[in-house]
Amino acid sequence: MLVARVGSAALLATLLNGTAASAGAFGLREQSTQAQGMAFAGAAAGSGGVSSMFWNPAVITMRPGFVTEQNLTYLGPSATITPTTGTNPVFAGLGGSGDIGQGAVLPAGASSYQINDRLWLGIATDAPFGLTTKPNQTWAGEVYGRSSRIFSLAINPVIGFKVNEWLSVAAGPNIEYFRLTLRQALPIPGLSPAAYPSGFLKGESWGVGFTAGATITPWQGTVFGVGYRSSVHHDIDGSIGVPLLALAPLAGQVRSSLNTPDKLSVGLTQAVSPVARVSLGFEWDNWSRLGTVGVVSKTLGITVNNLPLNYKDGYYYSIGGEYDVSEALTVRGGFGYETSPIDFSNRSVRLPDGDRYSLNVGASYRWSNQLTLNAAYSHLFLDRSRILAGLGRDYNVGNIAFAGVVDSSVDIVSVGFRYAFGVPPAPAPAPLVRKY
Template identity: 25%
Template sequence: MTASSFARVTALAVGIAGALTFGHAQGAAFQLKENSAKGLGRAFAGSTSAWDDASVVATNPASMRLLSGRQFQADLSAISFSADFKKDDAKLATGAPVTGGNGGDAGMIAPVPAAYFHVPFGENDNMHFGLSLTAPFGFKTDYDRDWVGRYHGVTTDLKAVDLGAAFSYDVNPYVSFGASVFVEHLTIELTNAVDFGAVTNAGAQQKAAGAVLAGGGTPAQAAAAAKQAGAAAAQAGFFPGSADGFASVEGDNNAVGYVLGGTFSPSEDTNIALSYRSKVEHKITGGKAKFTVPGNVAAALNTQAAGIFINTSGKATVTLPASATLSVTHRVNDRWTVMGDVTRTAWAPAFDKVTVDFASNQPDNALEFGYKDTTFASLGAEYKLSETITLRGGVAYDQSPTTNEHRDVRVPDVTRKWLSLGLGWTPSEKTEFNFGYTHLFTDEPSINITSATNSTLKGKYDVGGDILAASINYKF
């Protein structure tokens, strides 16, 4: 088998590179916005410009000016994501159907915690310090191990957790600037089946063709030799779908990023906030790849001697994207407040290409992901029903970075629309409780993909999402 053949099989069929590079999430691709129950209730409109939401410690430190004194806030969101695959067609390289079911519901219910601490200090409290714990990226899909799309993916699990420290300075009551630095811990795990029957058969064909060409034979003679070798391998029990193995990969890394922001209030009733979150470059150096290879395949490929399909380590650079947000909040009167947000996420530079370097004899692999930059836009409102009760609502447009051309089973992602509702209850001057709910409206994303061993999978997904969040804010 040639080096280029192994590059294709090990990176795409086995999926190691994908495991070392990404998982997927609720929100555009695997980006999470669920860091505030109060924000969720208005579809995150006014996410960094509204009054008294401590999540700004993480998203725009300049807006800590809008917080009332010392406070601690804890949020918990529950994301219910469903992904049911509906098969149109699934074939092996020979044209025979791939066995297996539709994989069950690949989604799950995932908790997303967040916590914030804020304290003002300095002359007239014109400086602010904050701490935050958030999960800005994360996702998990998990199919039945023997499902019809097992060669493309079984489990994908990604988690990113940020621990940040923030500082801001109020130039005056109407202008403030802030910055934060955070440490991000990233963990990734991926599993999928490997069609070693197809790999072994293809290897026999390429070896035979290569020998003929090396001996001065013609391309026609090489093709004939390859066909004969393939038939012999099939007779020996090596043909597509005859010998499934399994691969699992995991990796983790710590990296540092930052957030910069400015908040401007042209009047006491209007806030305009601008913020930028940096990209975060994770250099995974200790990724672990494990293979379960049928015994007859290992002997035929001589995997140990060749240094292929053996348990090994790998390294890759994974860049999580930068984003910029414009947020506006306007208090219409004592009861009504309206707000809006626009966020642009720079997926394209981060996911144009990822190169994986294996510690074994498997060649390096460069993968193209095809992600595009995305826009998230939302409008929301709050209505103060009484001194203790506040009602919220919002709508949003959440663009997906993937397309029909690049969508796969690991991220059946699609552009979605949000409808959000929320409730705030303030039983005392020191304590506030908030609740938020969002339903996501989506179309049926389709996939039409081919594995490195030339098995194909076509179909559509019935995807859905609901998010429920609650928080407590305590001032002291």
């Protein structure tokens, strides 16, 4: 009986290993159409409108009256993993992953309401984390991943206070929902790799953190902002499925604890003329706090695996600018560079991420005093990267070696609008005065 329990735990560990990179380790930045057009440069200083609440809640004091912004973004990732020399010969013949990228639509919104000259209320809904990858059902790396899906939703109410003419502060709770579904092939002795069944891991959790920030306007035309999103602790309750009747007792509950990374954002926007502005941005994501995550079987009452995430911290740098072509039309563009928390030491087939460069363009059209329409397009270039799993590596399923190279890119299209109530109308042009 003890031997059976130990063997069952070992197979459960095989199922869970390789899923580590999917446990909330992929961040989403696409929360503002307006900010996307400038590569999110100056987002913490309000360059993304009220939607900049994601980076810095204090930006709500920059808009009078009641303002609501809604954004809809399509993410079109493309990534292929090609097996290379070093892959187990039995699996190498199964071929590459095909395109593992899965398109997704990401909604995000934010609203603010001015109570008086000093006090504002705001609320934002967004998705700070997400991942959807799906390689071919049968491929050379199938024991390390057949599909991955992560979904998150954050609700962030805040209170903003304008201390004086140059300083505003804001803070509020961040209520976050997190869900994952992961599948991979189970190597069953006696079966051909092409016939391996899939096991799954599912889990979900609610957690609470907070956001806080400040904006400083030392003089007209200059805005400096700093925002912070805390880590959110998730006690994930989930289940596993193992397609073997002999292991039916394992098709039950598991639990794990995960702390999402905290985030620091810094932004600067500087007017260089009455119709042009330049913005800079910096973001730090504390991915290294994830470390190693333990997964516990509620059925067996033991830790069945330690997931060695071992991510590095992530850093993002951006520069952008915008120009008012007319009172109705504004165009913008930007460039961003990100150092990924994932490199060769911790890269998996579920998250074949790498350093990236982004080119961004966007525009806003002021339809009326109340309604503004926004659009943006981005193309992300990712460095070609390598994956190695198997004996002696963090990701090891049955000592099955897998080596591959990853080629990937991302296209992002976003549309949105801003509607304002109670905003003073634009000033009328000065009357023409003639002297005779």
